Amino acid sequence: MEKEHLLGKTLEELQTVAEVNGLPRFAAKQIASWLYEKRIDHIAGMSNLSLKHRELLSQRYDIGREAPVQSLRSTDGTIKYLFRVGGDDFVETVYIPDRDRATLCVSSQVGCKMNCSFCMTGKQGFKRSLSSAEIINQILSVEYSDKLTNLVFMGMGEPFDNLDEVMRALSVLTSEWGFAWSPKRITVSTIGHLNGIRRFLDESRCHLAVSLHSPFPEERLRIMPVEKAFPMTDVLDLLRRRDFSHQRRLSFEYILFNGYNDSLDHADALACLLKGMDCRVNLIRFHAIPGVTLKSTDMQSMEAFRDRLNNRGVVATIRASRGEDIFAACGMLSTAEKNKK
Incomplete structure (x- = not known):
């Protein structure tokens, strides 16, 4: 048994x-x-x-502890771990050291239902959600577990499509009887799952990150089918009614694609969309994946986009690109392992 x-x-x-x-x-x-x-x-x-x-x-x-079956080390110090979950399913976990910080990016699902066109995990389709044990195991079983300062749910899967298990894991992480971490050390990223956002904001004090990637609904829909089920305007309406103070940070993730969403007109539209919100925008360079025609934006264009947002009153930063020599895009390593099987 x-x-x-x-x-x-x-x-x-x-x-x-x-x-x-x-x-x-x-x-x-x-x-x-x-x-x-x-x-x-x-x-x-x-x-x-x-x-x-x-x-x-x-x-x-x-106990439920399982060691990773593979790890890849980047020249920049990033380590990508591959965990076997169940029989022949795999998820990725990424350790990211940065001076006095050590962040772990964990997965919440095997594959993903959301099918964002730029995401390798979405190309896998959806297999199943992870249990809270499988989520917590990623944190405990990596090499530098005791050195972690921050945790992000930005790996494989949509966390709020696995809401019960993710909330159970957050309870373990932040309760006095568990890890006793401050909620300020944890960020959960979502494509804009409205129902999940509501419960998360009611039951947790962890930070929230929302994937945006275009200020224009039709353009966003072409790369993020979730726009049809959960329009970004509805998500923003909900977030505007919630309190985001120094106790909880709200951020928006924005991957820049060359010639698609990286113009200054996009920056201006994004600034208008987020006007008056206590938030920040993380600009992310795209890591190319097989079979996708979207291309990375050059650094000069990214800096111009960032400066335009900052000049319009929206705090924006460019996230450092890490692990480019070890299957940087999320889902690449697990897809390669799956294909070998």
Whole structure:
């Protein structure tokens, strides 16, 4: 019988585990401490539980830790990890060191339903969502797990299409009985999933990033089919009604494509669209993927776009491009591994 993972469970869920297995209720906090503070990988190591209770737990549960099956190291220090999830499915996790910061980019799904035309993960189609255990495992099982300062849900998949498991993982990460991280250390990125955004803003204090990529609805729709289901104007209306102060940051992701969305007219339209919002825009250079005609914008055009936004009162920065020598685009490594199989 396949064992149930303890990793990724909330304190309430661990209390249920304790009760149904005859452990005292307070044992749930002890288990949580072993999982998230001491970060053990075997139930046998839970030394403050009786041997009888450890053996009982081991019959039905395991920790749920799995090491990555592959890692690629870039000359700039970036490391891309490949995790096997289930049988022959794979997801990517990226470690990004930058001076005094160490950011981990985690995945939430195998493949993606959103089918953005510029995304290699979308080209894979959708296979399944990850469990909270599979999400948390990415954080604990990378080489520099203990050095992480920030976490971003910007890997494979749409986080808010896997809302229950992502919210469970965020609870583990930010609760005192879990990792006890400040929500300010975590950013969740979405293509604009309205229902997910509502619940996320109600139940979490983590930062929010929204993928925009064009200020014009018809142009956005051509590269992001989600525009039909969740129009960006509706997303912005929702966000304007919410409070974004120093406690929570709102940012918009904008990939620049040469000759498509990188003109100064686009910058002006974007500035008008975001006027009055407490937000910032992250400009991102496109990493080419097979079978896609969209091209990268040169740095001079990116800088002009950034300066235009800043001059129009919208804070904009250019995100440093990392890991270009190790399948930089999200989904490239997992697609290559899948094709080998």
